[in-house]
Amino acid sequence: MELWERSAALDRLDDLLRRAGDGGRVALVSGEAGLGKSAVVGEFARRCGSRARVLWGACDRLVTPRVLGPLRDIGRQTGGALAARLDAGAAPGEVFAAFLDELSGPRQRARPVVVVEDAHWADEATLDWLMFLGRRVDRVAALLVLTYRDDELGPEHPLRGALAALPSRAVDRIALAPLSPETVAEQARRAGRDPVVVHRLTGGNPLLVTELLKTGAAEVPAAVQDLILDRMRALPAAARELAQLVSVVPTRADGALVADAPDPVDEAIAGGVLVPSGDGVAFRHELLRGAVENALSPARRAALHRRVLEVLAGVAGVDPGRLVHHAVNAGDGGAVLRYGRIAGAGAGRQGAHREAAAHYRAAVEHAARLDPPDRAALLEEYAGQAYLAGLHDEGLRARHAALALRESLRQPDLIGENLRWISRLAWWTGDAQLSRQAAGQAVTVAAERGGEQQLATAYGNLAQLSCLTYELDEAVGWGERARAVAERLGDLDTALSATISVETARLALGAPGAREALETAHRTAAAHGLTEHAARALGNIAGVLADELARYSDAVAATEAVGAYAATHNLDGWALYVLGVRSRLRLERAEWDDALTDADEIIARCGGAGINAVLPLAVKGRILAARGHRDAPATLDAGLREALRVNAVQFVAPVADGRSEYFLWAGDPRRAQREALRGLELAATVDGQPFVTGRLAYRYRRAGGTGPLPESIARPYRLMIDGEWRAAAEEWASRGGTYLRAEALAAGDEPAALEALRLYDDLGAAKPADRLRAELRRRGVARVPRGPRRATAAHAAGLTPRQADVLGLLIEGLTNAEIAARLTLSAKTVDHHISAVLAKLGVTSRAQAVAVAHRRNLGGAGRLP
Known part of the structure; x- marks a missing residue:
C-alpha cells in the first residue's frame, strides 16, 4: 500500500x-x-x-x-x-x-x-x-x-x-x-489531471486526492463531495440502495445488516464505494459516508434508520446506545423511550454520567407514553444522572416535573425526596431562596406524612445547606440529629451525608480531628460505592483549607486528591468545584497564568452562570484588575451578579474583596470601602470566620475606612492592619500565601517593598506595582526600578504574559515539549496555556492561531526576546 x-x-x-x-x-x-x-x-x-x-x-x-x-x-x-x-x-x-x-x-x-x-x-x-x-x-x-x-x-x-x-x-x-503541492502535482500528472485544479479542490488532503484521481469522469466535479455521489450513481440499483443503508450506520455496518444481499455488497465493493470491514462493510472514510448520508432526503434517511433499528434490535449484545441513535433518527419515539432507559442505566452504572443523562434526556421527550409512576421514575433517574454530570439546570427541571407527578400520586416519601433534591440542585444553580424553601418543605412533609428515615434525610439536607451558608452551629445540630436517626435505622447513606456536614462545620471552626473524620468518611463512602459522598468529603477538606482556614500549601494536595477522584468517577459537578478551588489557590500562590486557565475553563463550561461561576469570575476579575485589563470591571460585575443570587458569605466575600481592590486601584477609595463593607455586613450575620472577615476588614482599612472592625479577624490580617508587616509576611509565607506575603512586604522597609515590587512585575500586576512605585517615590527611595514593558496588559488579544510567550513560540514552530523546555513549564501546563490561547483567539488549532497572530500582528507581544 x-x-x-x-x-x-x-x-x-x-x-x-x-x-x-x-x-x-x-x-x-x-x-x-x-x-x-x-x-x-x-x-x-x-x-x-x-x-x-x-x-x-x-x-x-x-x-x-x-x-x-x-x-x-x-x-x-x-x-x-x-x-x-x-x-x-x-x-x-x-x-x-x-x-x-x-x-x-x-x-x-x-x-x-x-x-x-x-x-x-x-x-x-x-x-x-x-x-x-x-x-x-x-x-x-x-x-x-x-x-x-x-x-x-x-x-x-x-x-x-x-x-x-x-x-x-x-x-x-x-x-x-496535507500533501505538498509537489506530490499532488506528480500524482495528478500521472492520472492525466490538471495539478492546479486537483490541489485547489483537495487542499492536499490525501483522501480527497485519491478519490478525485480515481474518478473516471471526463469532467472534474465542482466539489470533491460529488465524487462519491457520482460513483454511487454508477452502481446497479440494488447496490446503490445497500450503500445508502450503510451510509446511515456510523463507522461500519454489521454483517447482520448486509447478510441477505451478497451480490449488492460485491457490486458496491467492486464499484469503489464500500470496503470490507470485519464481518460487514463500511465506507473508506467517515467523510465519504457523511456525504452519502447527507444527500439522502429526510424521509429516505428516516426509513433507512428504521430498517437498521429493526435488524440490530434482534442481534444479541448490540450496544443499546446504537439502538438509541437509530431510534432517534428514525423518529421512533417508542424505541427511543425503551432503549434510552436501558442505555441510560447502563451508562450510569459505568460512570459515564454525561452520556447517561443524554440517553435519559432523549427518553424523557417521549415520557408522555408512560403511566405517571413510571414517568416520575424516569424523570428522577434523569435528574440523578444530570446532577452527577454537573448539569444542574437540567436536573432541577426534571425534579420539578417529578415532584408534580408524585404530588398527584400522593406519595409523601417520594415528594420529600424530590424536595430535598430540588433544594440541592437549586443551590448549585444559584437560587438560594428556592433551596431554603424546598429544604423547609421537605422537613414539613417528612414530619407530617413521612417516617423516621425521611425525617433523617430532611435533617441531613438542612445540615448540608447550613454548612454552605456558614451557619456552622446549626449545621452541627441538624447533622447530629440526622446521624442519630440514620444510624439507628442502619441507613449508611444518610449517616455518612450527615457526618460529612458535621465534620465540615467542625473543620471550619478549627476543631481538632475534623479533617481525619472527613478522610474516614471518604474511605467509607468510597468502599460502599457512594461516590458523591466520597467526593464531597474530600472536596470539603480542600475548600475549607483554601478558604476558611487559609492553609494554602496544605490545600494543594487536598485539591489534587479530590480532583483525581472526581475525574475517575466522572463527577463533573465536583470537578468544576475543584477547579474553582484550585483557581483560588493558584491566585494566592502567585501562579496567575494557571489560575486564569482554570477560571476560563470553568466559566466556559458553566456558561458564566450559577454557583460554580462565582469563584472563577472573582479570581479572573482580580487578576485582570491587577493587570489593568479592560475586561476587569465587567468580569467582577458578573461575579457580583451571580454571588448576590445566592447572597451567601462564601460567595459574596471573594467578589467584594476583588471589587474593593479594583476600586482602590481605580482611584475611588470610598467605593472600595463600600465594597468591603458589603461583605463585612453579610459576614456579621453568620458564625465567625476570621479569615473571611479578616480579608474584608483589611480591604476596608486599606481603602482608608476608619469605622469599627469586627472582633473575629485572623492573626495575619490583624498584623497587616496594625502595620506589623514583617510578622504578617512570615505568617503568609508559612501558609503558602505568596501574593498576600507580597502585600505585607509592600508596607515594609525598602528591601521588603522592592521584593514585593519584583513579584508584582513578574505577575504582570501593573496596578499594585504602579501604586507601590508611587509610594516608594513618596518615601524618597532613590532608585525605583522602572518595571517591564506594558505589552501584556494591553495585549491586543487579551493574552496573559505567559500566554503571549507561548503564542510567540508557537509562531516559531516549537512543539509542546520544546515550549515546555524553553519556559521551564510542565507539558500539562503548556497544554493549558495553548488551550487558553486558542480560546482567546477564537480558533481551534495551532496553525489557525499562528495565522491569526500574523494577520493581527500579535507576534512578539510577550516577554521573550
Whole structure:
C-alpha cells in the first residue's frame, strides 16, 4: 500500500514500538479528516507482523457515544475475562483491571499495541480508561496509539483534559500535514489531471486526492463531495440502495445488516464505494459516508434508520446506545423511550454520567407514553444522572416535573425526596431562596406524612445547606440529629451525608480531628460505592483549607486528591468545584497564568452562570484588575451578579474583596470601602470566620475606612492592619500565601517593598506595582526600578504574559515539549496555556492561531526576546 509523504510518521511509530520495551509509550496521531491517520496506523500494524499484538478499537459518531466503545471492540477481539466483565456491565475499575491483565499476559506474547481511533468522539468512560491506561503504560511495556481530529478539538473539548493528563515523558505527538503541492502535482500528472485544479479542490488532503484521481469522469466535479455521489450513481440499483443503508450506520455496518444481499455488497465493493470491514462493510472514510448520508432526503434517511433499528434490535449484545441513535433518527419515539432507559442505566452504572443523562434526556421527550409512576421514575433517574454530570439546570427541571407527578400520586416519601433534591440542585444553580424553601418543605412533609428515615434525610439536607451558608452551629445540630436517626435505622447513606456536614462545620471552626473524620468518611463512602459522598468529603477538606482556614500549601494536595477522584468517577459537578478551588489557590500562590486557565475553563463550561461561576469570575476579575485589563470591571460585575443570587458569605466575600481592590486601584477609595463593607455586613450575620472577615476588614482599612472592625479577624490580617508587616509576611509565607506575603512586604522597609515590587512585575500586576512605585517615590527611595514593558496588559488579544510567550513560540514552530523546555513549564501546563490561547483567539488549532497572530500582528507581544 502506497502512502504518500507518510514514511516519517511510520518510522516514528516503529521507533516508539522499540522504545516501549523500556517503558510504555503513547503516540498521538492527529490531523484533520482525510489526512490518513487510519491509513498510517493500519500500515504500521501491518508492518508490525509478529513483533506486536495489535488490539484495535474505535469511537463512533453516534447521537450519544457508545460507553467504552473502543474497549468493547477490543473485548470482542480478546474474549476472556475482559469480554465477560464488559458483557456483565461490571464497574469501570473491574473492567480496567481486566484490560491490564490482558495486556500483561504471558511473557512470550508479542508486545501489545493498543489502537484507539477517532478519540475526538470518545465518551466519558473511554476518556477515563485512556487516562487510567496512560498513567500505567510504562508498567506494561505497551504502545498506546490514539488518532483524533485536532481541528475538532475546541478549547473545552473533553479529550483535551484526557490528553493533558497523560504522562508527558511517555507522549509523542505525530501531527499529519496535507500533501505538498509537489506530490499532488506528480500524482495528478500521472492520472492525466490538471495539478492546479486537483490541489485547489483537495487542499492536499490525501483522501480527497485519491478519490478525485480515481474518478473516471471526463469532467472534474465542482466539489470533491460529488465524487462519491457520482460513483454511487454508477452502481446497479440494488447496490446503490445497500450503500445508502450503510451510509446511515456510523463507522461500519454489521454483517447482520448486509447478510441477505451478497451480490449488492460485491457490486458496491467492486464499484469503489464500500470496503470490507470485519464481518460487514463500511465506507473508506467517515467523510465519504457523511456525504452519502447527507444527500439522502429526510424521509429516505428516516426509513433507512428504521430498517437498521429493526435488524440490530434482534442481534444479541448490540450496544443499546446504537439502538438509541437509530431510534432517534428514525423518529421512533417508542424505541427511543425503551432503549434510552436501558442505555441510560447502563451508562450510569459505568460512570459515564454525561452520556447517561443524554440517553435519559432523549427518553424523557417521549415520557408522555408512560403511566405517571413510571414517568416520575424516569424523570428522577434523569435528574440523578444530570446532577452527577454537573448539569444542574437540567436536573432541577426534571425534579420539578417529578415532584408534580408524585404530588398527584400522593406519595409523601417520594415528594420529600424530590424536595430535598430540588433544594440541592437549586443551590448549585444559584437560587438560594428556592433551596431554603424546598429544604423547609421537605422537613414539613417528612414530619407530617413521612417516617423516621425521611425525617433523617430532611435533617441531613438542612445540615448540608447550613454548612454552605456558614451557619456552622446549626449545621452541627441538624447533622447530629440526622446521624442519630440514620444510624439507628442502619441507613449508611444518610449517616455518612450527615457526618460529612458535621465534620465540615467542625473543620471550619478549627476543631481538632475534623479533617481525619472527613478522610474516614471518604474511605467509607468510597468502599460502599457512594461516590458523591466520597467526593464531597474530600472536596470539603480542600475548600475549607483554601478558604476558611487559609492553609494554602496544605490545600494543594487536598485539591489534587479530590480532583483525581472526581475525574475517575466522572463527577463533573465536583470537578468544576475543584477547579474553582484550585483557581483560588493558584491566585494566592502567585501562579496567575494557571489560575486564569482554570477560571476560563470553568466559566466556559458553566456558561458564566450559577454557583460554580462565582469563584472563577472573582479570581479572573482580580487578576485582570491587577493587570489593568479592560475586561476587569465587567468580569467582577458578573461575579457580583451571580454571588448576590445566592447572597451567601462564601460567595459574596471573594467578589467584594476583588471589587474593593479594583476600586482602590481605580482611584475611588470610598467605593472600595463600600465594597468591603458589603461583605463585612453579610459576614456579621453568620458564625465567625476570621479569615473571611479578616480579608474584608483589611480591604476596608486599606481603602482608608476608619469605622469599627469586627472582633473575629485572623492573626495575619490583624498584623497587616496594625502595620506589623514583617510578622504578617512570615505568617503568609508559612501558609503558602505568596501574593498576600507580597502585600505585607509592600508596607515594609525598602528591601521588603522592592521584593514585593519584583513579584508584582513578574505577575504582570501593573496596578499594585504602579501604586507601590508611587509610594516608594513618596518615601524618597532613590532608585525605583522602572518595571517591564506594558505589552501584556494591553495585549491586543487579551493574552496573559505567559500566554503571549507561548503564542510567540508557537509562531516559531516549537512543539509542546520544546515550549515546555524553553519556559521551564510542565507539558500539562503548556497544554493549558495553548488551550487558553486558542480560546482567546477564537480558533481551534495551532496553525489557525499562528495565522491569526500574523494577520493581527500579535507576534512578539510577550516577554521573550
